[in-house]
Amino acid sequence: MDVVIIGAGTAGLSAAIYVQRAGKSALVLEGSAYGGQIINTLDVENYPGIKHISGFEFATGLYEQAVELGAQVEFETVLQVEPKEDGTFTVKTADNAYDCKAVILATGVRRRELGLDKETELVGKGVSYCATCDGAFYKGKDVAVFGGGNTAVEDAEFLTRFCNKIYLIHRRDQFRADAAEVEKVREKENLEMVLNSNVTALLAEDRLTAVEVTDKNTLEKRVLPVSGLFVAIGQVPSNQAFADLVELDESGYIVAGEDCLTSRPGVFAAGDCRTKKVRQLTTAAADGAIAALAACSYSG
């Protein structure tokens, strides 16, 4: 194999398209479903040339394009990348070891959790990290969204369409989300903003029944009876498996510039997993192209 690409999100699949079109062979290893984060959104309206598309449709288009061009995709989590003395690599999963000439890390980011008691056991029983995926289960119910960025505000807006009441809980009094989006949700009759507050406990029997919120200034506690809590407090990179392979920054992102070069020759980083300011589909796709051509060049 010429190039092993780790992650079948926008960056990884874009890289696969470019590797195959350069006449080299690409193997994409994906630990979950293809598509990465974008499959969690209904509306993509900022990808140049496409006015509107669902995240799933977008990801499926990329996946089919890569596969039709001859890229191999296997659904396995990569546990380790072992550099060899001759400058090539062995990429290891639980069941297989793949030899290749170059590696592209396109591992993206994953959800940030609250770290509260019972949080893990309540996932699927009231606690969710994806309103687009799970929102429909809460039709007609009272729910809460916790977060202050674009994802939280968009999630809250989406839920107002079919839930009974939505509490949008944020730990500050100002949102990081786009002002226009905030104004849009503020006008919703079935939405209440709970500001300067943290979620401090999850109340449950078999399933979530309520969340306790604590006002940061007054320390006053309030119990909101909800059957769903959508946690939207950002993402973290998942590159610990590669900490001995390439340099990571203090937050765990792979140190790499616009050229996608990492601290190790032959290993390239593309998309949200690398140090960068703008984490979007366009920048992930662009990185995929850049990393692919650099990897093809390295593989000779």
Ligand SMILES: Cc1cc2nc3c(=O)[nH]c(=O)nc-3n(C[C@H](O)[C@H](O)[C@H](O)COP(=O)(O)OP(=O)(O)OC[C@H]3O[C@@H](n4cnc5c(N)ncnc54)[C@H](O)[C@@H]3O)c2cc1C
């Ligand atoms: C709700 C939401 C809405 C968004 N809306 C937009 C939008 O409208 N427009 C826009 O431009 N951007 C949007 N974004 C951002 C966009 O989705 C990301 O910038 C983009 O997905 C980054 O692509 P990526 O390939 O770098 O990473 P990801 O999409 O995160 O893909 C990484 C993939 O790598 C896999 N992986 C990780 N570690 C391993 C491993 N060890 N072994 C194997 N596989 C592994 C993961 O399972 C994942 O599939 C949105 C994001 C979210 C969460």
